[in-house]
Amino acid sequence: MADKPAVVLFSHVSNDNSITGAEKLLLFFARELSSYFDCLLVAPQEGKLTRQARHSGIPVELLPIPLVYGMYTPYAGLEEDIRSFQEDREYKELKAWLEQRRPAFIITSTCVHVLPAAAAKSLGIPVVWKISEIITENENTPLSIQVINRFSDQIICISQTAALSFTEEMRASKIALLPPTWDEREVMTGAWSKLRIERRRELRVGPASPLIGYISSFIIWEKGLEHFIHMAILVAQKRPDARFLVIGQPRDKEYFNICKRKVRLEGLSSRFRFESYAESIAETYCAMDVLVVPSLVREGFGMTAMEGLSFGKPVVAYDSGGLGEIMRAVDCSEGLVPRENSEALAERALALLAQPELAATIGARSRGRVIALYGPAAYRERLRGLAEAWLLRWAVPAAAAAPPEPPAGEAAGESAAPGASPQRSPAGRRAAKRRGRLRRKLAGRTAPPRSAKRAKRPRRASRRRRTSRKRRSAAARRR
DSSP: OTTOOEEEEEOSOOOSSOOOHHHHHHHHHHHHHTTTSEEEEEESSOSHHHHHHHHTTOOEEEOOOOOOGGGTSOOTTHHHHHHHHTTSHHHHHHHHHHHHHOOSEEEEESTTOHHHHHHHHHTTOOEEEEEOSOOOOSTTHHHHHHHHHHTOSEEEESSHHHHTTSOHHHHHHTEEEOOOOOOGGGTOGGGHHHHHHHHHHHHTOOTTSOEEEEEEEEEOGGGTHHHHHHHHHHHHHHOTTOEEEEEEEESSHHHHHHHHHHHHHTTOGGGEEEESOOSOHHHHHHHOSEEEEOOOSOBSSOHHHHHHHHTTOOEEEEOOBHHHHHHHHTTOGGGEEOTTOHHHHHHHHHHHHHOHHHHHHHHHHHHHHHHHHHSHHHHHHHHHHHHHHHHHHHOOOHHHHSOOOOOTTOOTTOOOOTTOOOOOOHHHHHHHHHHHHHHHHHHTOOOOOHHHHHHHHHHHHHHHHHHHHHHHHHHHHHO
């Protein structure tokens, strides 16, 4: 699309050695949105996200923007603290930068990234707010909801579960759903057998030994590593051949050390493998036989579960918010167990290990359903509807949107002659044509059939021939 409108996407983090689910989502979103808009990614620092964005052809700018963590865990002085942030130098620099850029609209990611939304709204720039998490419920939660409502024109939620945090009125007027997907380039379906063999060889896991996996961007209490270890202890008692893989960067090192000490005290160190990051998710999932997701908080979605299902792996998970939503959506509710019940996790995992053929059938069935509901094709179709609506709503060039200057010599305050229409700039005419095409497409209108156009041409041609003959006759008489 020529002359694509500009959009700025704000990431709240950019981690150096790993990439979180929210960063992955925003990067994939930016790549796909680039088909419709000229996208610029803004991040607080260099990291894996910015490197991958540049590699994908998305320009990056670094702006240190404070985060308002109280939006996730609301408290009584939240709005006062936001006003205090707006007095700081970083906010004023951000606002000046946005005023100079003047994008068609901005997209801010996660509830804690308030300041880009506030700055844009103060300048009259529309705001799309992407929400991937569930805001903590307490007596001050309405404060966070009011801030998001005030500083947004549209809210994009990752799931129905995430949308439930907002009022019914907001869900009806402002909220659209855009569940995540995965990058099909990372799946490498044709190489699964080879990847499984190679990765298990690296892990020193024999071909017949079942491997149960746990993956999280960061090791923190909320992601339930201790529950995974307790499940593993119970499984190991009945399946001496079972092995366990834990992937995640320790964010809370004290908690991580407690978990590792528990493994050591149970005499299971030789059967566990701890890694901080998986460079290739395809290799990692292919090596596993069962994926366990023991999240202790209400997840906005269930990215790890979705990825595991997309690789055809049976998933066992706590029924935590969006995790339960995705598992039920793909008809895998048998893999859900009550939250904080590690005994139920172990029981379900053992049942799958006892029947590998059934586990493979469940995995293959789940893969087909997750592709249909959440695969890249389904994601692109949802995004196309959103992008076309944004183009119609906000992609008006400044030259076309500005009121026309009065003609030279016209008295101040006098209006132009009735019926006179302002002259559009070339950019404005192109934008008008683009909006017209989109409106016709959205309304289901089609251009007149070519046959109808061809039917009119002979009459016009015959008139031209008659006129031409008359002129030649008149010229001959004059000669």
